Amino acid sequence: MVTYAALEIPEDGKLAHNITHFARALRKAGLPIGPGRILDTIRAVEAAGFTRREDFYHTLHACLVSRPEHARIFAEVFRLFWRDPQFLEHLMSLIIPQVKGLQDDRPAAPAERRAAEALLDGVAPPPSKAAEAGEEITIDATATQSAEERLRTLDFELMSAAEMAEAKRMLAKLSLPVKPLITRRTRASTHGSGIDLRRTLRQSLRHGGEITSLARKTPVARWPNLIVLCDISGSMADYSRMVLHFVHAVANRKGQGWARVHAFTFGTRLTNITRHLRTRDVDAALNAAGAQAQDWAGGTRIGTSLRSFNRDWSRRVLGQGAVVLLITDGLDRDDGGALATEIERLHLSCRRLIWLNPLLRWTGFTPKAAGIRAMLPHVDSFRAGHSIASLEALGAAISSPGDGGEKARLMVLLGKQAAPCPWL
Amino acid sequence: MARQEDPLTAIPQSIDAVEALLAGQGYVSSRALATVVFLSLKLGRPLFLEGEAGVGKTEIAKTLATALGRRLIRLQCYEGLDAASAVAEWNFAAQMIAIRTAEATGAGDRDALKTELFTEEYLIERPLLAAMRPQPGGAPVLLIDEIDRTDEPFEAFLLEALSDFQVTIPELGTIRAPVPPIVILTSNRTREVHDALKRRCLYHWVDYPAFGRELAILNARVPEAQAALSREVVAFVQALRREDLFKRPGVAETIDWARCLLALDVVALSPEVIADTLGAILKFQDDIQKLQGLETTRLLDAVRRETAA
Numbered sequence: 001m002v003t004y005a006a007l008e009i010p011e012d013g014k015l016a017h018n019i020t021h022f023a024r025a026l027r028k029a030g031l032p033i034g035p036g037r038i039l040d041t042i043r044a045v046e047a048a049g050f051t052r053r054e055d056f057y058h059t060l061h062a063c064l065v066s067r068p069e070h071a072r073i074f075a076e077v078f079r080l081f082w083r084d085p086q087f088l089e090h091l092m093s094l095i096i097p098q099v100k101g102l103q104d105d106r107p108a109a110p111a112e113r114r115a116a117e118a119l120l121d122g123v124a125p126p127p128s129k130a131a132e133a134g135e136e137i138t139i140d141a142t143a144t145q146s147a148e149e150r151l152r153t154l155d156f157e158l159m160s161a162a163e164m165a166e167a168k169r170m171l172a173k174l175s176l177p178v179k180p181l182i183t184r185r186t187r188a189s190t191h192g193s194g195i196d197l198r199r200t201l202r203q204s205l206r207h208g209g210e211i212t213s214l215a216r217k218t219p220v221a222r223w224p225n226l227i228v229l230c231d232i233s234g235s236m237a238d239y240s241r242m243v244l245h246f247v248h249a250v251a252n253r254k255g256q257g258w259a260r261v262h263a264f265t266f267g268t269r270l271t272n273i274t275r276h277l278r279t280r281d282v283d284a285a286l287n288a289a290g291a292q293a294q295d296w297a298g299g300t301r302i303g304t305s306l307r308s309f310n311r312d313w314s315r316r317v318l319g320q321g322a323v324v325l326l327i328t329d330g331l332d333r334d335d336g337g338a339l340a341t342e343i344e345r346l347h348l349s350c351r352r353l354i355w356l357n358p359l360l361r362w363t364g365f366t367p368k369a370a371g372i373r374a375m376l377p378h379v380d381s382f383r384a385g386h387s388i389a390s391l392e393a394l395g396a397a398i399s400s401p402g403d404g405g406e407k408a409r410l411m412v413l414l415g416k417q418a419a420p421c422p423w424l
Numbered sequence: 425m426a427r428q429e430d431p432l433t434a435i436p437q438s439i440d441a442v443e444a445l446l447a448g449q450g451y452v453s454s455r456a457l458a459t460v461v462f463l464s465l466k467l468g469r470p471l472f473l474e475g476e477a478g479v480g481k482t483e484i485a486k487t488l489a490t491a492l493g494r495r496l497i498r499l500q501c502y503e504g505l506d507a508a509s510a511v512a513e514w515n516f517a518a519q520m521i522a523i524r525t526a527e528a529t530g531a532g533d534r535d536a537l538k539t540e541l542f543t544e545e546y547l548i549e550r551p552l553l554a555a556m557r558p559q560p561g562g563a564p565v566l567l568i569d570e571i572d573r574t575d576e577p578f579e580a581f582l583l584e585a586l587s588d589f590q591v592t593i594p595e596l597g598t599i600r601a602p603v604p605p606i607v608i609l610t611s612n613r614t615r616e617v618h619d620a621l622k623r624r625c626l627y628h629w630v631d632y633p634a635f636g637r638e639l640a641i642l643n644a645r646v647p648e649a650q651a652a653l654s655r656e657v658v659a660f661v662q663a664l665r666r667e668d669l670f671k672r673p674g675v676a677e678t679i680d681w682a683r684c685l686l687a688l689d690v691v692a693l694s695p696e697v698i699a700d701t702l703g704a705i706l707k708f709q710d711d712i713q714k715l716q717g718l719e720t721t722r723l724l725d726a727v728r729r730e731t732a733a
Contacts, residue, residue, distance in 0.1 A: 032619060047466045048439065048459065055439055058459035066622040068629040184504025197516040205538050209523035311670055319614035320503060
């Protein structure tokens with residue numbers, strides 16, 4: 001019988017430390033992980049055991065990830081952290097393609113760049129020779145984009161104090177043409193319609209069980225959520241800054257007719273900028289939003305963008321009676337058929353669809369463009385403004401009295417129209 | 425938190441044991457899900473399952489309850505759910521009768537009435553409170569279904585119940601669970617659940633299964649189907665999930681469709697059969713229209729080529 005030498009189990013095991021470092025790297029990459037969760041993770045690893053790599057992965061995943069979009073980042077950071085003693089070189093090679101090291105030549109996966117930056121955390125990669133020679137290095141670690149989009153990140157001018165004051169004034173007067181929603185919750189009230197039996201009985205105890213008066217309750221009303229879909233294509237280029245400023249102001253001032261605000265921009269594709277609008281500072285928010293949306297000043301494909309919104313986002317954000325505010329001029333490159341079905345579906349999924357057309361000039365306007373004709377029957381309220389160049393005018397356009405705005409008048413005009421002009 | 429339990433209904437001691445336990449009830453789970461279930465049982469933390477409709481989130485709670493021999497207590501969430509419907513409600517009618525009776529018989533001592541009216545005798549228990557009571561056979565499985573349908577005030581209310589496993593009734597006091605229940609929350613992601621609630625739970629996103637696992641699920645749930653038909657059904661649904669549909673079919677739809685085909689005595693798939701039974705897998709008219717006619721034939725041919733290969 002072979003006898004094995006006694007295994008030396010080290011006293012100062014580093015697994016707990018490594019798990020802590022790993023969690024800190026994830027925190028740098030954007031996952032919200034506090035110290036309590038790190039403790040829970042260590043306890044979970046203790047309970048689950050440390051035999052199979054797969055089980056270790058799933059254990060850490062269960063404790064540290066709480067949103068499906070973080071799963072990819074987690075996978076990348078896990079792969080880089082728990083495998084390679086030379087992981088630093090590999091990280092460098094992801095950031096700078098020249099430093100190849102031991103990495104094979106392959107395009108980086110979408111989350112790898114963020115993971116690599118999170119793990120490097122301040123260690124600056126060495127300057128490459130090409131940069132010293134003055135060339136421009138473009139490192140594209142994200143998925144490729146279609147040829148029609150123009151990759152431009154938009155630089156916004158800084159907001160002046162006067163503009164911010166104007167935004168506050170406009171918001172104070174703004175009111176969406178939406179009524180508050182009645183919920184099923186009730187609260188105590190002196191003259192509500194329902195009878196609050198619990199309070200009645202408790203009050204009756206003061207009189208020895210004699211019910212002398214009935215306590216009442218009334219339903220609680222809440223504001224619906226607001227979804228803003230902004231067109232940022234070329235035709236809206238002059239207004240995009242002002243419109244995004246408006247959306248940011250709206251997102252940070254709740255209780256004016258909306259509860260939560262989700263914001264999306266679309267041109268040739270749909271981008272979710274809600275996260276960036278949570279920054280209180282307007283400039284930072286617009287910079288972040290401008291950097292993330294990659295299709296500024298291109299063509300407009302309203303139908304395709306609405307289709308991706310309906311498919312990917314409508315079930316997630318339109319859940320509890322949301323109001324959708326669509327800010328677009330209605331000029332569409334695609335054919336009108338897809339647009340009509342998509343806007344109909346959007347209309348059926350949300351509580352109220354308000355279309356704001358900031359480019360409309362009034363005198364003699366008749367809806368001739370195919371996009372406008374397709375969209376108009378399916379919106380609840382149509383607002384237009386004479387060349388809106390200021391936030392105030394934008395706010396005034398939305399809150400002008402009259403529930404349907406100009407829709408009724410334009411529908412009558414649509415009815416009188418012959419076939420749409422094919423060149424529009 | 426330690427659990428003292430009857431050995432017959434003891435929790436499994438390893439991830440493999442959890443997989444075997446679930447497979448014994450006909451639920452084929454992924455390794456990730458088995459890991460999370462094991463951790464949740466071992467550490468006593470609630471389990472938060474998120475995913476598309478029809479992937480088996482509610483099913484695992486039922487399976488776990490049957491496998492461990494525990495009572496399943498289900499709280500179905502809806503908007504406006506409040507403490508009265510979730511924890512406990514007073515039986516007002518009985519209380520008022522008690523008051524009237526005391527008056528009529530003249531035995532109305534004011535203090536005695538006060539203490540008597542708000543006792544457990546007049547309390548109607550709702551799921552959350554029922555889960556905190558001791559049950560024969562061990563701690564119950566509390567399934568809080570579709571938590572994304574409620575609103576934020578209810579989530580805030582749940583935080584106390586889920587972190588300390590206790591509920592407070594103002595007139596009675598705090599009621600603590602002697603043995604913490606096994607809590608499973610499910611969500612369809614129609615609303616983002618607040619991070620404070622997710623933090624207290626172990627999170628898992630339940631995804632659509634791969635071909636092998638879905639075939640195993642179908643064999644476990646619909647064993648009377650022939651092997652060839654099962655393979656074709658699973659391959660077709662997997663191909664459908666790669667299409668651009670509004671709502672992709674889930675595992676529950678696969679099982680339903682297999683049962684429909686069995687009821688129609690179908691031996692192999694054909695475009696006519698698919699067109700007749702499409703309502704079992706696709707529930708949106710836009711998706712059904714997209715799959716009319718030639719599309720079905722094309723998909724079926726592609727599926728046949730793949731299964732032959």
